[in-house]
Amino acid sequence: MLEERLEGVVPDSPADAAGLREGDLILRIDGEEIPDLKGLSDLLKILEPGDRIEITYLRDGEQKRVEVELAGR
Secondary structure, X not given: OOOXXXXXXXXXXXXXXXXXXXXXXXXXXXXXXXXXXXXXXXXHHHOOOOOEEEEEEEEOOEEEEEEEEOOOO
């Protein structure tokens, strides 16, 4: 499982609009456990702008879910 917390969220990004915050711990994307930063990067490379994904994350000991529509870089 990914043990890296978000170091920040870009203002006005899809993550920001979804309510993700610095310090959140990403656990799963679309139900798939994220093993490490490379796994997260590999997954994001195969997704396209406009794809909708469900992110499961941990904040303050509480597991939460949010749907995010990806944008282009």
